[in-house]
Amino acid sequence: MNTLITVNNETQTVSARELHEELKIKTSFNDWFQRMTEYGFSEGEDFYSKMSKISESVGRPQVDYNISLDMAKQICMIQRTSEGKAVRQYLIDLEKAWNTPEQVMARALKLANKTIDSLKIDNSKLIEDNHRMKPKEIFADAVATSTTSILIGDLAKLIKQNGVDMGQKRLFLWLRENGYLIKRNGSDYNMPTQKSMDMNLFEVKESTINNPDGSVRINRTTKVTGRGQQYFINKFLA
Numbered sequence: 001m002n003t004l005i006t007v008n009n010e011t012q013t014v015s016a017r018e019l020h021e022e023l024k025i026k027t028s029f030n031d032w033f034q035r036m037t038e039y040g041f042s043e044g045e046d047f048y049s050k051m052s053k054i055s056e057s058v059g060r061p062q063v064d065y066n067i068s069l070d071m072a073k074q075i076c077m078i079q080r081t082s083e084g085k086a087v088r089q090y091l092i093d094l095e096k097a098w099n100t101p102e103q104v105m106a107r108a109l110k111l112a113n114k115t116i117d118s119l120k121i122d123n124s125k126l127i128e129d130n131h132r133m134k135p136k137e138i139f140a141d142a143v144a145t146s147t148t149s150i151l152i153g154d155l156a157k158l159i160k161q162n163g164v165d166m167g168q169k170r171l172f173l174w175l176r177e178n179g180y181l182i183k184r185n186g187s188d189y190n191m192p193t194q195k196s197m198d199m200n201l202f203e204v205k206e207s208t209i210n211n212p213d214g215s216v217r218i219n220r221t222t223k224v225t226g227r228g229q230q231y232f233i234n235k236f237l238a
Contacts, residue, residue: 012069012094012095013066013067013068013069014066014067014068014069014071014072014091015052015064015065015066015067016029016033016047016064016065016066016067017029017052017062017064017065019067019072019075019076019087020032020033022083022087023075023076023079023081023083023084023087024081024083025079030063033065036075036078039074039075039078041067041071046067046068046070046071047065047066047067047068047071048065048066049063049064049065050063050064050065050066051063051064052064069091069095072087072091073088073091073092076088076091148226149203149205149223149224149225149226150223150224150229151221151223151224152168152171152172152175152222152223152224153168153171154224155171155224155228155229155232156168156170156171158229158233159171159232159233159236159237162233162237163237164236164237166236172190176190179193179195179196180192180193180195180196180201180202181193181196181222190222191204191220191222192204192222196228199227199228199231200225200227200228201224201225201227201228201231201232202222202223202224202225202228203222203223203225204220204221204222204223205220205221205223206218206219206220206221207219207221
């Protein structure tokens with residue numbers, strides 16, 4: 001009878017086959033258990049199926065059921081036998097022992113220790129990932145939250161500070177050759193291409209300049225957006 005009750009996920013359950021044996025039922029297990037389920041028990045709530053250990057007599061695993069403690073006690077009452085009365089009392093005594101303040105506290109401490117161990121593992125993984133993360137990746141992540149646009153020359157400085165030999169002239173050349181800035185001579189020279197604008201990599205700031213002769217000239221400056229900074233830094237630091 002010592003193997004009658006098992007604990008699954010901190011819940012006590014009873015093996016239907018073990019109970020069938022302890023109650024000394026002469027009817028075959030399958031027929032008996034089918035009849036017991038007709039007393040209003042529901043699969044998934046009061047019991048669920050499982051495969052039992054290999055039986056020496058049968059030689060292969062057999063279908064068994066984990067049943068709730070309440071279902072097991074009710075089944076014992078249904079039998080109206082001395083075995084049923086004895087097993088029911090045994091289950092009641094185990095249930096009382098299980099629910100003593102000492103046992104409840106012991107299970108709570110066990111669960112708390114599992115939670116702490118899990119948190120320690122998660123924290124160790126975060127620390128390991130942080131140590132493994134390259135400085136350039138940390139820098140790129142920081143830039144990702146930037147909402148300030150900067151000049152292309154300033155972007156070149158940032159890239160160079162992070163180990164890439166890139167000056168302002170070389171960066172302008174690279175942006176033109178790779179289709180991010182217009183490379184044809186004219187008023188649009190070094191202005192963002194349509195592709196760049198669609199990708200929100202640049203913005204163009206316009207300012208008015210008053211010439212000595214009284215005329216007004218529009219000055220346009222290409223600046224790299226926060227999204228553009230992240231994009232190009234990932235390109236060069238990858």
